[in-house]
Amino acid sequence: MAEEAKAKGNAAFSAGRFDEAIGFFSEAIDLAPSNHVLYSNRSAAYASLHKYNEALVDAKKTVELRPDWSKGYSRLGAAHVGLSSFDEAIAAYKKGLEVDPNNEALKSGLADSQSAASRSRAPPSSSAAPPFGNIFQGPELWAKLTADPTTRGYLQQPDFVRMVQDLQRNPNNMSMYLADQRMMQALGVLLNIKMRAPTSEEMEVPEPEAEADAEKQPEPEPTKQPEPEPEPEPMELSEEKEARERKAQAQKEKEAGTAEYKKKNFETAIQHYTKAAELDDEDISFLTNRAAVYLEMGKYEECIKDCDNAVERGRELRSDYKMIARALTRKGTAMLKTAKCSKDYEPAIETFQKALTEHRNPDTLKKLNDAQRAKKELEQQEYFDPQLADEEREKGNEFFKQQKYPEAVKHYTEALKRNPKDPKVYSNRAACYTKLGAMPEGLKDAEKCIELDPTFSKGYTRKGAIQFFMKEYDKALETYQEGLKHDKNNQELRDGVRRCVEQINKANRGDISPEDLKERQAKAMQDPEIQNILSDPIMRQVLIDFQENPREAQEHTKNPLVMQKIQKLVSAGIVQLK
Template sequence: MAEEAKAKGNAAFSAGRFEEATRFFSEAIDLAPTNHVLYSNRSAAYASLHKYNESLVDAKKTVEIKPDWSKGYSRLGAAHVGLGSFDEAIAAYKKGLELDPNNEALKSGLADSQSAASRSRAPPSSAPPFGNIFQGPELWAKLTADPSTRGYLQQPDFVKMIQDLQRNPNNMSMYLADQRMMQALGVLLNIKMRSPSPGEMEVPETEEEAEAESEKQPEPEPSKQPEPEPEPEPVVLSEEKEARERKAHAQKEKEAGNAAYKKKDFETAIQHYTEAVELDDEDISFLTNRAAVYLEMGKYEECIKDCDKAVERGRELRSDFKMVARALTRKGTTLAKMAKCSKDYEPAIEAFQKALTEHRNPDTLKKLNDAERAKKELEQQEYFDPQLADEEREEGNECFKQQKYPEAVRHYTQALRRNPKDPRVYSNRAACYTKLGAMPEGLKDAEKCIELDPTFSKGYTRKGAVQFFMKEYDKALETYQEGLKQDPNNQELRDGVRRCIEQINKTNRGDISPEELKERQAKGMQDPEIQNILSDPIMRQVLTDFQENPGSAQEHLKNPQVMNKIQKLVSAGIVQLK
């Protein structure tokens, strides 16, 4: 539920609906109050609404929960900048850089904060054109959230223009001829300029819904102190333009691949994704999408190769951890499909575990649990060997004859691992447990023996013996009688019936010591069946009649069900008939 609310918040943030985003992130925090990412996301949403006090509270909570997470200090710095606390912002960005010295977003934030601090200490000057719209952390959030300007943030020359205006807003006149700058002004001033073209829109991932990245602020190139630079030669501009065109072309190929995938036209989808990879090797979604197609086609080796390449390239580029996790999960899924024995599941389990270290995705966790369960089931099947089970059973029998009962139990247990469906082994181990005085274990094995083979008389003799030793004579009698239904001529079962009747009659005659009677009564009162009989209103009336109206009591005894319950109370020592 928390992940679902977070996803809705991310989507709202990306669409620029910041109030809605804060509501969803708040819902997620209520469900998962120790998730630092949720506070980070809500801090960014509050900053976009210019609610910097609330943003600061969430940023502080983020670093409190996860003090070794550099992005938390980026949020903290942005909130301080919004409040005009530039010295605190500088301290926050520096702390983040101690944790992640190569983080470009932190470097840029530090440079901007230092520049803003210098300006705040400088004498007042004439107001720059358009006021302070290029100041503050909300600048990047607005440009990221609007589809018409989001793509520009991938263009180094545009990012440099924005950085220059952050340092010196008076340079605006230098860039007004650039249509991109006009579009950015429209977004920052909330003026409608034009609708974004299809090429500027994000394309969803195949097979899985694309996850919005509200945690990720745009990471422009690091700010530098202005210094005179020669005019770029035409060839440089041409290369940048060509790079932009290649990226745009790659996105179109990906979109075409997505459409082909949905139509189950896998060969065409492969062609489009391959073209996208060749045009732009900095977007690992092309590789993970192609891996998904290979998985559907049953081309597992190709799928794993693409997943490995996506993970390697993603780490080189410091790509979103969720994308890396997706590649690892897809690899684990493929390895699980390829598994033919229990050991084959080990690399699949390892891949799922690595994916979960990148992103705690519920679907990945389920796949990990399924793989571990399948591995365990195969291990049991691979260990199954009736011949070795018989050998272990025979060794257990020899130990039993020599009265080496613990050793016999070990051999019988090993036999059951080799063949868990042999009722003879359960019967033999029940006999061992009885000799060792482990009555509950012996009873459990005897009942399992009867469950596997209801016609196997040994199961009834084992169970009856355990119950007899536990002084549950009425239950033992029932067990022996049930066994005689399966094997009427079994002498061991007949002897068991005789012994039980003798003990029950001794109780009826009161021919037992007071200590034994008290012990049997205490044990009987713990028996749920005895408790149910005593709580039955009809049986309470019957017992009252035995004491006050013996004639009426005799009539009750003609009822087989009542007689059976009375006999259980007698056997338990609760009632004595004289």
């Protein structure tokens, strides 16, 4: 349950729903309060909402639970940065680097914290504050840009990443990049402002570093000769146009492949999906679709290979987690098709579980449950061996004779694993449990014995004996009488009936101690049948008439159904007839 809540929290965090993510992580923490990863994830979600005090509490708990985990110090440093506690942040990052000296995130965090600490100690400048303040200094900057579907794609563009990194180092350079529509879109995401997405034409901007360099250079001295115009870059524009055309062509190939798949023209569909993947290697749906065709064709190895490639490429591209989950689910399905024994189900089950951590799809969950159930059934079939079951039963019998009841139970249990349909073994184990005083377990085995073979008298004698020992004489009497229907001359069942009748009559005569009577009545009151009789308004009136109105009571004795219920109360010790 904790893993399920964690997976939901991760999905909400990836989608930018940080409040929802906090709720899921809190639910997971309630279920697994010692899991350091859950506190780390919730700390990141709090920091994304600028709730740095809460983020700091969770980060400290993370480090407390797992002091040798470097990411905990990264969370701790980020929370301190958010609170402008730069010295504490520097200490946290340094401590993390002691644990993991090569951790790039900690190195970057330390450098940023030291830079921020230097700026905070510098004397105030007379110049105006950088536009939008220090919005690019937040510790969860990259998480927000990744979570938004628009800016997520920009992170694959090196020039955009360099712009952001430059603003992290020097926010005063903001004016250099405001003409870039991608930067305006990023500002909208970081400020939680809905902005119009830039068109493809607007996205075709010059390299930002070239613009920055031009702006930083001093103006040239005026001369008589005009300054030469910068050379155009037709090659770059041509490449971008060609890339768009290839993507469009890839989509057409995909549509053609889907159409052929629906017509069951699998080979042709494969050709179209393959062509689409060659034209555009940034869309993993071409691979997952081709994997579906291979699955339909029974080419399970090819299907699994395509799914693995889709997952690997999808993680590189930071593709939608639903696409990753789809590839994993398809892989698990193909693996099930090749399973020959119960152990072959294990990697498929693990793959379905991984898919659910990416996206909790009901279809994937059903496949997982079905696979787990099939694995269990197959394990039972593989373990089934009546001959070995008989050998284990005989070993149990020997220990029973030696009054070594725990050892006998062990062998009877193994016999039932080898042959779960043998009523004799349930009967024998019930006898062991009775000797050990484990009455509920013995009663359960006796009932299972009767269920498997209603004509097996031993099942009734075992069950009746346990009920008798539990002082449920009325129930024991019913069990013995039911057994006699199948074996009229069974002396053990007859003796059981006699003993029960003696105990019931003794109670009616008042020959038992008040403590025993009270205990017997308390057990009877837990019986749902007794509860129903006593809650019946008609039966309550009947009982009152038996006490106060002899004439009416005489009429009640003529009703077989009423007398049957009265007898039930008498047998249970609830009512005494004098």
